[in-house]
Amino acid sequence: MNSWKTHIVADLGKVVTGRTPPIAKPEHFGEDFPFVTPSDIQFGNKFTSTDRFLSEQGFGALRNIQLPRKTVCVVCIGATIGKVCATDRPSVSNQQINSIVVDAQRHDPDFVFYLSSMLRPTLEVYAGGSATPIVNKSAFSKIKILIPERQTQRKIAAILTAYDDLIETNKRRITLLEKIAEEIFREWFVRLRFPDHKNTKITKGMPEGWERKRFGEFCMLKRGYDLPNDLVEEGPYPVVASTSVKTFHKQYKVEPPVITTGRSGSLGDVLMTHTRAWPLNTVLYVKKFFGNSPFLVFYTLKNMGLENFNSGAGVPTLNRNHVNGIPMVVPDKNLQQRFAGIVDPIHKQAENFRQENINLTKTRDLLLPRLISGKLSVADLDIQFPPSMCEGTKQQDRGHASG
Known part of the structure; x- marks a missing residue:
């Protein structure tokens, strides 16, 4: 020090x-x-x-x-x-x-x-x-x-940056996996190029075995649950808000998979949580799937353009009754299960990266105050600098030495 x-x-x-x-x-x-x-x-x-x-x-x-x-x-x-x-x-x-x-x-x-x-x-x-x-x-x-002096600053930053670089890499991996899964959905159920589609008979304008239904017959949406901030007790269960996981609570309301979409404030984002969770009152969650694949329900919601169903005046609001009457075509259960069998491993891999990021963030946040305050010394550490810190470093170091 x-x-x-x-x-x-x-x-x-x-x-x-x-x-x-x-x-x-x-x-x-x-x-x-x-x-x-x-x-x-x-x-x-x-x-x-x-x-x-x-x-x-x-x-x-x-x-x-x-x-x-x-x-x-x-x-x-x-x-x-x-x-x-x-x-x-x-x-x-x-x-x-x-x-x-x-x-x-x-x-x-x-x-x-x-x-x-x-x-x-x-x-x-x-x-x-x-x-x-x-x-x-x-x-x-x-x-x-x-x-501290600049070299010690760099050592401290290198330790913390290594964590953030891993977190950012995992985020990019998650984004790529999500795009792959959604592209499979679009290929099968929007462009109708599902496996063996060329040999599937078209009856009344839709593939044989598919059904015409209203959205309210495809799945049931329900408003989430109140949870004031002062009642949140730290625990393992995600509290899902309209665009992201807000915090974690020791109690839950819904068994997985928990599929939510913004009900008030922010519309259009659709989230799928693979653990027990507490959906907040700012979201609608899928209470019943009526035998349909949760993955099909999830990607169907993502591709409906729910942000366009705003029924609020000042605050954007999604009224589930306005959505329930939308006509749609529902694929047969065998095709739904084949789709689930392909995208389920993709979701599991993305979930592993999310959990890894939670662990990396916790470790970084424990180290941060100790390193920045100098309580945890880096003087004797031989630090390998992450690539993101090495860009332009030689020029900076030359300028520092000449100064």
């Missing part, structure tokens, strides 16, 4: 406050440069994907607040103050975010990201007790931090 010294955030690099391009200039928005907002950033995720992008023209108009790769973005206003991400390519943020364009010759950008992820309690103190917590650029820049 002797080499650790007190600095302020401004010592880490250039502090930049974002800005939103004027809506009156739609030509400033496009598909080229990510536009980062607090809602894009998730606690615990190093990188983020954005809902909106800027055009070359819009990015050029904001040249004074452009954020290069590995800039650290910190949410400094609102209920989610303290959320952090790192940019993986040139970007721009909105005004609710203060960013650190790290001086890479003096400090390691990955270390600064992990250090910033520990600043939430400090930011909340600086924000005071106002109804809308806010830490402006000046106050953010003056926050005191304790940091």
